[in-house]
Amino acid sequence: MRGRVWFDRLIVLLVLLGLWQAGSMVLGNYWLSTPWNTVTRFFASLFNGELFFHGGYTVTEALAGCVIGGVPAVLLPFLLRRQPIVVAILDPFMVGGYGAPKLAFAPLFILWFGIGIESKIALVAAVVFFIVYFSTLSGVRALDTRLVQMAQVVGASERQVGRHIVFPGAVPAIFAGFRIALPYAIGGAVIAELISSNRGLGYLVQTGAMNFDTTQVFVAILAATLVVHAFIAVVDLGERLLLRWRPQGAALLVDHGT
């Protein structure tokens, strides 16, 4: 079954590469680089350190933005758990912040924070904050009140309820929030670099397009995609380690002896 899935995936991949190759042959190498050129250039850039130089910059921006935007986004719903009125007051502004096209703020952030790394981090933080905030909030709201009552009956204080019931219950939602936010974090960093930068994967895209070097554009996009996949793999690993308590689907045990 598993082998079959991998085999079929390989076929889909080959079809996609074939379409890409055909497109490139029809349109010409100049407009659309070939898969082969992209892959060879990718490895060349990887081994000469160019990808690490630019990719590392983008990853740094994305990670710093995830921390700066993500930490308050996780804390806020917990701090406001007992203040439903404050949450209600904030709600339209949070929804507004969530809905606003943050990428359109990139020029403003560059104006405010300069063309260095700070403006990119600010943009990523703004993007990540709202996604993680709403995901955490839904996790806090999905709280099972029966578990809270159980804890209160055995003598748990409000603070202990927060620590032992609300927080562990919201952890899956926090993970889900970060998993959704990560591609946007990398995307935000790349877009900000596109607009104004002298380093990063976005800079590679920008200079590649300027020099009609479509191979370089594809290499940068491929690198950004692989970075997102690596990030999500790390989140998945963390989730598997931290959320071992969650059922994995299959029934695991039958009752013996009763």
Place this chain on the structure above:
Amino acid sequence: MSATPMLEIKGLGKRFPARAGREPPPWIIQDMSFSVGPGELLTIVGPSGAGKSTLLNIVAQIETASAGEIAFDGERIVSPEQKALHPGLNRRIGYVTQDDNLLPWRTTIDNVLFPREVQGTLDDGARARAAELISAVGLSGFERYYPHELSGGMRKRAALIRTLVYDPPMILMDEPFAAVDAQTRTQLQEDLLRLWSLKRKTIIFVTHDITEAIALGDRALVLTQRPARIAAEHPIPIPRPRNVKDIFAMPGFAAIYERIRADVQ
């Protein structure tokens, strides 16, 4: 009953608050009075939806009463003037609910020790007590399992001993064995009676199953359909120790069963 009752309920009533523009909602519990003696195992039988859970929620102080008073060991704990709820009455009332309410992110042993942890009494004594209870209900070997890895009966046992681990003098039980198969239920009832005979707690055990009420109780109260009131009171004359599996065969079972069934609407 000569001694001070452990729990005394007088004229208890419950209705949910009226909404603007609607008729006041009906009473769920009305003018209910009864008492429970120290070390007594009182069973309460009533049809589904009769307000049994509401009654226990009020005694456990996770819901307010609309009328009446409750005294615990001579001290008034529920009254019309009461301002705030004190869930679990400062650890003196334990509550085993219909759902096991185990914390899914804690293993069996950590769930059982949860009350001791939040009470700040998680010491070697607590661990020893937990180990003793775990082996008493046959959960040895499953200490490190998460709730989703346990069967329904095992989860019920874990929930039961989670309450016993901190020794509240009174325990409320709300159909704790309703959702398991008949064979497991008998086993759980035997576990409960054995644990109770070792440490005589005051227990109020609510059930819709007449056989269960007879098998476990010193005395059985029968509730009416809404609003819940006491319809009848039956001492259970079957001597202890009881054989839960063959409770049908015990002398006197048939007679008491018939009398209770006649009172259950």
